[in-house]
Structure formats: structure tokens, C-alpha cells
Amino acid sequence: MTIETTPADxxxxxxxxxxxxxxxxxxxxxxxxxxxxxxxxxxxxFSLVRLVGMGVIWxxxxxxxxxxxxxxxxxLKTPREIFGSPFGLPHDxxxxxxxxxxxxxxxxxxxxGTAFLNTVFVVAVSxxxxxxxxxxxxxxxxxLAGARLGGALTTFFVVxxxxxxxxxxxxxxxxxxxxxxxxxxxxxxxxxxxxSLPFTVFLLTGFFVSLPDEIEEAAAIDxxxxxxxxxxxxxxxxxxxxxxxxxxxxxGLWNETLLSIVLLRDDSQFTMARALFTFYxxxxxxxxxxxxxxxxxxxxxxxxxxYLFLARRIIEGLTLGSGK
Amino acid sequence: xxxxxxxVVRVLARTTSDPGAHARSKGRLFGPFLAPxxxxxxxxxxxxxxxxxxxxxxxxxxxxxxxxxxxxxNYRALLKSFPDGAxxxxxxxxxxxVVVGGLGTFLLAFLFAMVLRDxxxxxxxxxxxxxxxxxxxxxxxxxxxFVFKAPDGLANNMLxxxxxxxxxxxxxxxxTWVAMSGIVWASAGFYITIIMSAIDRVPAYxxxxxxxxxxTAWQKFRNITLPLTWDVVGIAGVLWTISAVKIFELVWVLxxxxxxxxxxxxxxxxxxxxxxxxxxxxxxxxxVACAVxxxxxxxxxxxxxxxxxxxxxxxxxx
Numbered sequence: 053m054t055i056e057t058t059p060a061d062x063x064x065x066x067x068x069x070x071x072x073x074x075x076x077x078x079x080x081x082x083x084x085x086x087x088x089x090x091x092x093x094x095x096x097x098f099s100l101v102r103l104v105g106m107g108v109i110w111x112x113x114x115x116x117x118x119x120x121x122x123x124x125x126x127x128l129k130t131p132r133e134i135f136g137s138p139f140g141l142p143h144d145x146x147x148x149x150x151x152x153x154x155x156x157x158x159x160x161x162x163x164x165g166t167a168f169l170n171t172v173f174v175v176a177v178s179x180x181x182x183x184x185x186x187x188x189x190x191x192x193x194x195x196l197a198g199a200r201l202g203g204a205l206t207t208f209f210v211v212x213x214x215x216x217x218x219x220x221x222x223x224x225x226x227x228x229x230x231x232x233x234x235x236x237x238x239x240x241x242x243x244x245x246x247x248s249l250p251f252t253v254f255l256l257t258g259f260f261v262s263l264p265d266e267i268e269e270a271a272a273i274d275x276x277x278x279x280x281x282x283x284x285x286x287x288x289x290x291x292x293x294x295x296x297x298x299x300x301x302x303x304g305l306w307n308e309t310l311l312s313i314v315l316l317r318d319d320s321q322f323t324m325a326r327a328l329f330t331f332y333x334x335x336x337x338x339x340x341x342x343x344x345x346x347x348x349x350x351x352x353x354x355x356x357x358x359y360l361f362l363a364r365r366i367i368e369g370l371t372l373g374s375g376k
Numbered sequence: 377x378x379x380x381x382x383x384v385v386r387v388l389a390r391t392t393s394d395p396g397a398h399a400r401s402k403g404r405l406f407g408p409f410l411a412p413x414x415x416x417x418x419x420x421x422x423x424x425x426x427x428x429x430x431x432x433x434x435x436x437x438x439x440x441x442x443x444x445x446x447x448x449x450n451y452r453a454l455l456k457s458f459p460d461g462a463x464x465x466x467x468x469x470x471x472x473x474v475v476v477g478g479l480g481t482f483l484l485a486f487l488f489a490m491v492l493r494d495x496x497x498x499x500x501x502x503x504x505x506x507x508x509x510x511x512x513x514x515x516x517x518x519x520x521x522f523v524f525k526a527p528d529g530l531a532n533n534m535l536x537x538x539x540x541x542x543x544x545x546x547x548x549x550x551x552t553w554v555a556m557s558g559i560v561w562a563s564a565g566f567y568i569t570i571i572m573s574a575i576d577r578v579p580a581y582x583x584x585x586x587x588x589x590x591x592t593a594w595q596k597f598r599n600i601t602l603p604l605t606w607d608v609v610g611i612a613g614v615l616w617t618i619s620a621v622k623i624f625e626l627v628w629v630l631x632x633x634x635x636x637x638x639x640x641x642x643x644x645x646x647x648x649x650x651x652x653x654x655x656x657x658x659x660x661x662x663x664v665a666c667a668v669x670x671x672x673x674x675x676x677x678x679x680x681x682x683x684x685x686x687x688x689x690x691x692x693x694x
């Protein structure tokens with residue numbers, strides 16, 4: 053057992069109020085391990101509490117995998133099967149030769165097809181605009197302004213993170229309806245971009261600050277103006293941050309529900325979350341649970357695929373954003 | 377605003393660094409680079425927030441009506457709803473989500489982070505635990521609706537497997553706790569990730585010294601791990617508060633039928649704002665909704681100040 057693992061155990065011992073015997077018995081090995089090279093992770097000595105902790109983690113992990121399986125499998129089942137044999141493989145719809153019946157219902161009759169295209173449009177345009185507006189702003193705040201002014205303005209932006217969207221819906225709804233911008237996807241895009249700025253500025257100023265001054269100076273000596281320095285040198289260097297920022301914003305906007313409910317009334321303009329919300333309401337009249345789960349899967353799967361490719365970046369971005 | 381900012385920068389650039397052409401053109405860029413973001417942010421986030429604060433002092437029933445100033449009547453009405461009115465339930469439930477849910481999430485996150493630290497395949501496990509965070513809360517709510525459906529949902533099926541009777545998980549008095557465990561489960565991965573990154577930065581020699589001095593494992597946690605990760609825990613706490621105060625759609629679909637508001641006993645502040653605005657129960661009360669929204673902001677502010685105070689006292693440089 054290396055020293056590094058002991059706090060983990062200790063915390064659980066403390067919680068279990070059964071510390072003394074286990075800890076004292078391990079203390080000698082803690083001393084000797086400074087002389088020994090550290091063993092590979094996962095091969096340290098045996099501890100009951102640690103084992104329990106690992107057991108709980110495995111159960112949690114298995115459960116997360118199971119729900120994904122359950123969601124996919126259930127979206128191919130009839131309601132009777134979903135509740136009657138929740139663990140089994142789908143059978144009834146395959147037996148009648150229409151295995152994709154739920155998906156077809158969700159996609160065609162319930163308008164998830166249109167909603168999918170609308171959402172892709174809204175999220176894509178929002179993310180492009182967000183980088184076009186947010187990255188220069190973050191650069192200006194972190195590198196073009198003095199520390200005092202830049203810091204104060206950055207705080208002014210970041211405070212926006214703490215404003216719940218519920219606070220905005222009434223003034224936004226009233227203002228947008230008087231301008232005829234309700235039911236407009238572009239109107240929604242403008243709102244999304246504005247409301248994503250606090251997080252974007254927060255994350256990107258962090259990235260720009262971490263770039264060394266020398267690079268900027270070298271670019272200046274080579275005769276580049278500040279605008280071109282930003283576009284051709286600094287922005288490419290902060291690429292990792294920009295990708296992380298776009299990914300996190302894309303996930304957030306893809307799943308955004310409250311504002312899409314408030315600002316979209318006409319179902320030809322619905323985004324996915326909005327369509328799912330309406331679809332759920334019709335459930336009380338026709339209990340088409342299979343199609344509902346297919347709808348949920350249509351909302352979740354694109355993000356899941358994105359996550360498969362970008363999990364590392366997302367996690368890295370969070371780590372960096374909360375780092376200091 | 378931006379022009380004056382521009383000038384300040386120009387002055388700063390002239391006095392602090394060499395007054396060359398480069399610094400001046402950098403200053404000139406500040407305005408154009410910042411202006412679009414600042415305009416959008418002020419127009420769509422700052423001004424509506426101020427408008428909501430102003431509207432919270434009016435009596436306004438929405439479209440077709442004009443807001444009339446009525447002082448603090450809305451707030452007085454909210455206070456009067458204690459102990460059993462709509463606002464009382466919403467307020468208490470929101471506090472439960474923030475405090476109890478927060479404690480649960482952070483306890484879980486710390487336990488998992490410390491066990492995961494030197495476990496095989498911890499990267500993969502972390503990614504799997506993080507997964508629920510990318511799922512729309514709306515979809516999570518619907519999913520929990522299936523899981524906890526009575527009498528034939530997944531959870532009740534599992535109870536039946538071990539020979540227990542089914543439970544009405546989604547009745548108004550228990551749904552808050554069901555929703556909270558769901559949210560804790562879903563967000564644990566996010567906070568595990570953040571807290572793990574903080575624990576990874578604690579230098580190993582501190583633990584070695586403590587071991588030589590004969591510290592128990594609990595003492596090591598209390599005196600090394602916790603103080604050295606306190607900053608990050610504080611930030612994570614702020615993030616938790618912000619996300620917990622605005623819980624809305626998950627409760628909306630889990631506790632209710634979806635087309636109109638769930639039973640009052642399960643409300644959060646977010647649900648109440650929506651109900652008073654678009655809920656479809658009686659006439660809308662925009663003034664009251666704005667007052668509730670202001671309470672949400674005040675709650676966020678209060679918790680952030682509280683957390684920052686806690687953080688500052690214990691923060692350690694290393």
C-alpha cells in the first residue's frame with residue numbers, strides 16, 4: 053500500500069468510525085514504501101474499505117452503461133414489453149416486421165425530423181457566432197486591456213454565469229414578441245449567443261492569459277499588427293480552448309429547454325428539446341411510450357456520439373476552467 | 377462606454393509600456409474587439425435582469441395588461457404563503473436541492489475521486505460517470521419517469537425481483553427526494569472530474585511527511601487533502617449552487633403530466649416562475665413571477681458570498 057492511497061481509505065474509515073486498528077496496522081508499510089519504488093496503480097495492498105469503494109464505483113458504472121442499453125432497447129419495444137420485460141431484448145415489433153416503428157413515428161409523425169434540422173442549424177450558427185464574437189472579446193479583455201480594466205470587465209461578464217434563465221424569460225418574451233421575433237430561429241440564436249457569452253469569456257480569457265507574452269512580442273517584432281497577431285498567431289494557439297468551449301456550449305444549447313419553450317410556439321420551428329417537451333405532453337392522451345423513448349434517444353444519441361469523440365477534451369476543459 | 381474604455385487603455389498603454397505605435401494600435405483594437413460581445417451581453421442579459429427586478433415591484437397579469445407599481449406587495453404575498461403556500465414549497469424545495477443535494481453530491485464526488493485515483497481504468501470509468509451530464513435534463517426527467525413509474529416501472533420491477541412491494545415513488549411528497557437522488561447521480565461525474573483534478577495537484581511528499589509524523593488517514597484527509605483542494609471545492613460549490621437554483625424541467629416532467637404544472641408540493645422556484653408566466657393555471661401573474669425570479673438571483677448571490685467567505689478563510693498556497 054503506498055502512501056498516496058491512504059487518505060482515500062482514511063476518509064472512509066473516518067466515515068465508518070472504524071479507524072484505529074486498520075490504520076495502525078498499515079503505518080509501518082507506509083514508512084517503508086518511501087524506499088521502494090511505487091507499485092503500478094491498482095496493484096497495492098488489500099483493504100476492505102477500498103474494496104467496498106471500488107464495488108460501489110463499479111455498480112455506478114455498470115448502472116450508467118445499463119441505462120444506455122435500456123434506452124436503446126426500449127425504443128424498439130412496444131409499451132407492453134417496456135414495462136413487462138424491461139431487461140429482455142425487443143421481440144414484438146420484430147415479430148410483425150416493423151422493428152423501427154417507434155423511430156419512424158417519432159421522426160416523421162412527431163416532427164423530430166424537422167426539429168433535428170432546426171436544432172443543428174441553431175446550435176451550429178450559435179457556436180460560429182459565439183467564437184466570432186466571444187474570442188475577440190476574451191482576447192481584448194485578457195491581452196489588450198490593462199489588468200485593472202480587463203479584470204473588472206471580465207468579472208462583469210462572468211457574473212452573468214450566476215443569472216438563472218428564469219430571470220430573463222418575461223422581459224425577453226415581451227420584447228421579442230413586440231419585435232415579432234418569437235418563433236424565429238435567428239432570434240433564438242441571438243439570445244443563445246448572448247447568454248453563452250459569460251461562460252465563453254470565462255473559459256477563453258483563461259486560455260489567452262496562459263499564453264506566454266513572448267509569442268506576441270515576437271509577432272510584433274516580425275511586423276505583424278495586433279489584429280493579425282490575434283488571427284494568425286494567438287487564436288490558433290488557443291485552438292484547444294476554442295474547441296472545448298464550442299463543445300461545451302454545443303452540448304448546453306442542444307439540451308436547452310426553458311428558452312425554447314418560451315420563445316418557440318409554432319411546431320415547424322421547434323428545436324429537439326422543445327419538440328420532446330410537447331411530445332411528452334401528448335403522452336397523457338396516447339400512451340405511445342416506445343415512440344417517446346425513441347424521441348429521447350434521438351435527442352441523446354447525437355450528444356453521445358459527440359461525447360465519444362470529445363470526452364477527453366470536455367473533461368480537460370472543465371479541469372482547466374476550474375483550475376485556479 | 378467602449379470609447380472611454382478605449383481611452384483608458386490608450387493612457388495605460390502610454391504610461392506603462394513603451395509608447396510605441398504597436399501599443400497604440402493594440403489599444404485601438406480593444407473597442408472593436410469587445411464591443412459586439414458587450415452590446416449583446418448588456419442588451420440580452422443585463423437589461424432584462426434589471427427589467428425583471430423593476431417588474432417585481434408591479435402588479436401585471438401579462439399580455440393585454442399594463443404593469444402598475446405596487447411597491448413590495450408581491451414580496452409580501454410571497455412571505456404570506458408560508459408555511460404551506462406555493463412559494464413556501466418552492467423555496468424550501470429549492471433549498472433542499474441546493475443544500476442536501478449539494479452535500480450528497482460532494483460527499484459522493486470526494487469518495488469516488490479518492491478511490492478512483494489509483495484504480496485501473498479510472499479514465500474510462502470517469503468518462504462513463506460523466507456521461508449523464510451531457511444528457512438534456514428534460515430527457516433525464518422523462519427517463520426517471522419510466523424508472524420510477526408505479527406500479528410497473530424499472531425500480532418497482534427491481535423491488536419485485538427481490539420480493540418487495542411496489543412503492544409510489546412519484547407522489548408529491550416523495551418526488552423531491554427521488555428527483556434529488558436522480559440529480560445527484562447525474563451530476564456526480566461532473567464534480568468527480570473537477571475534484572479529482574484538484575487532488576491530483578496535491579504534492580505526494582505532504583502525505584509522506586504526515587505518515588512519518590504518525591498521522592491517521594482521517595487526519596491526512598482533514599489536514600492535507602481538504603485544505604489544499606478547498607479553492608476548487610469552493611468554485612465547484614458555486615457551480616453547484618447556480619445549477620441547483622434553476623432546476624426546472626426535470627421536476628416539471630417527473631412530478632407532473634407535462635402540459636400543466638405538477639402538484640404544488642413538488643415545486644421549485646424555477647417551476648413557480650414558469651407556472652406564473654405560462655403555466656396555464658388561471659391568469660398569468662408576471663409581477664409575482666418576476667418577484668420569484670428575483671428571489672432566485674438573491675439566493676444565488678447569498679450562497680456565492682457564503683461560499684467565498686468559507687473559501688477565503690481556509691485557502692492555502694502550495
